[in-house]
Amino acid sequence: MASGHDVILQSMNSMNLDKKLSLFNILDHDILEYFLDFLTGLELYIFRQVSKAGLSMVDEYTGRHFTTDRVFSPFFTPEQTIDLRKIQAKFSVVVSGSAAVQFFDRVKYRHSDLDLYVDLEAMRPLASFIESAGYVFKNNVSQNPSLKTALAVLSDRNLPGYFGAHPAYNNPGIREVFSFEKELSPGGETRHVQMIVSKGPVMAAIFEFHSTVVMNIITYQNAIALFPVTSFHRYETLIAAPENEKIRREAGLEKYASRGWKVIRLARSGVSRRHAELQNGVSRRVGDRQCWTIPLPPVDGFPKSALDPLCLNSWTTSQARTQERDLVAQMQFLGMAASQWVPQSLTGSEEHRIIWTSVIHRHFGYNRMDTEAIQRDFVHESDLLDVIEGPEQST
Numbered sequence: 001m002a003s004g005h006d007v008i009l010q011s012m013n014s015m016n017l018d019k020k021l022s023l024f025n026i027l028d029h030d031i032l033e034y035f036l037d038f039l040t041g042l043e044l045y046i047f048r049q050v051s052k053a054g055l056s057m058v059d060e061y062t063g064r065h066f067t068t069d070r071v072f073s074p075f076f077t078p079e080q081t082i083d084l085r086k087i088q089a090k091f092s093v094v095v096s097g098s099a100a101v102q103f104f105d106r107v108k109y110r111h112s113d114l115d116l117y118v119d120l121e122a123m124r125p126l127a128s129f130i131e132s133a134g135y136v137f138k139n140n141v142s143q144n145p146s147l148k149t150a151l152a153v154l155s156d157r158n159l160p161g162y163f164g165a166h167p168a169y170n171n172p173g174i175r176e177v178f179s180f181e182k183e184l185s186p187g188g189e190t191r192h193v194q195m196i197v198s199k200g201p202v203m204a205a206i207f208e209f210h211s212t213v214v215m216n217i218i219t220y221q222n223a224i225a226l227f228p229v230t231s232f233h234r235y236e237t238l239i240a241a242p243e244n245e246k247i248r249r250e251a252g253l254e255k256y257a258s259r260g261w262k263v264i265r266l267a268r269s270g271v272s273r274r275h276a277e278l279q280n281g282v283s284r285r286v287g288d289r290q291c292w293t294i295p296l297p298p299v300d301g302f303p304k305s306a307l308d309p310l311c312l313n314s315w316t317t318s319q320a321r322t323q324e325r326d327l328v329a330q331m332q333f334l335g336m337a338a339s340q341w342v343p344q345s346l347t348g349s350e351e352h353r354i355i356w357t358s359v360i361h362r363h364f365g366y367n368r369m370d371t372e373a374i375q376r377d378f379v380h381e382s383d384l385l386d387v388i389e390g391p392e393q394s395t
Contacts, residue, residue, distance in 0.1 A: 036061045042233040080133045088220035089302040091122030095218035113192040117202045135180035173205025203313040207331035210252035213237035221308040228292035237261045287311035
């Protein structure tokens with residue numbers, strides 16, 4: 001028996017474009033909502049280009065469904081969500097993992113955690129906020145039971161073990177993981193929030209994930225899927241992270257296979273033409289034309305800047321072999337994409353130069369006082385003459 005979605009599509013196949021658009025104008029709101037729910041992100045984008053009516057329908061639908069409330073409401077009240085987004089704006093806190101997958105796929109997973117990625121400088125204000133929202137710190141065997149002490153210990157960058165993979169995640173980009181729990185009612189359901197502290201750039205840690213389906217981010221300014229056609233149209237995920245142990249990698253792959261994704265492996269010749277966003281050796285940047293970028297509304301008093309700082313990060317996909325000799329993709333983090341993507345508004349005066357230096361420090365792991373290294377690697381006056389006003393935005 002055909003589904004309601006199939007019946008709608010079958011009835012539209014014999015109509016010309018004008019009649020199809022007229023049909024959507026008179027469709028019951030619930031039926032239209034049902035139809036759009038079945039479209040992938042790419043299909044929504046195509047439908048949006050058909051006409052002004054299609055654009056209006058998709059924009060209205062996007063405004064209702066692709067919201068930060070869908071991400072944060074299971075964990076925080078509306079007032080707390082606003083406070084968290086302010087912290088995102090101040091300290092470039094990034095949401096990733098399954099929460100970002102649910103955002104782009106418009107689904108909810110039972111018992112899913114909220115993973116918040118931060119650098120060392122941002123961990124104290126974020127941890128303080130999480131505690132103020134009623135969550136309790138649950139230390140692991142290597143952490144001090146006192147959150148204040150555990151944070152103080154971690155802030156010493158010279159500790160042994162600063163290099164190497166985090167034991168729980170086996171991710172060389174992760175410095176430490178702080179877990180928080182909150183009981184919604186005595187003996188009832190428990191919510192889990194994880195603050196994941198990166199060793200350097202947050203994106204470097206994200207590129208060490210087990211496969212491409214979870215390589216998505218939600219910042220204060222945008223939600224960005226790095227491989228949208230592969231992840232949310234074809235529902236495929238390419239195995240990555242060759243340095244990870246096979247057991248841990250396979251556990252993550254099995255989880256997403258059970259959720260409907262087809263796990264694909266890298267062929268000796270690389271990926272096929274149908275996976276253009278994963279082409280071997282092609283340099284890409286966060287927020288480029290191949291990303292699915294959804295702008296998010298600002299919070300009052302915290303206007304959006306000319307450029308999302310995470311869009312300064314770039315990477316390339318290459319081939320690598322695991323210890324088991326499996327051929328997998330490796331996302332090589334490159335740092336800043338290129339000087340021409342630096343917004344001129346960040347470099348036009350001494351005040352802006354200070355802001356720019358702070359951005360470099362936060363996202364590329366430089367010591368704040370190491371101005372000579374920053375200027376040597378990033379701030380060349382000849383490059384700054386040819387800048388543009390930020391990256392392209394795509395739907």
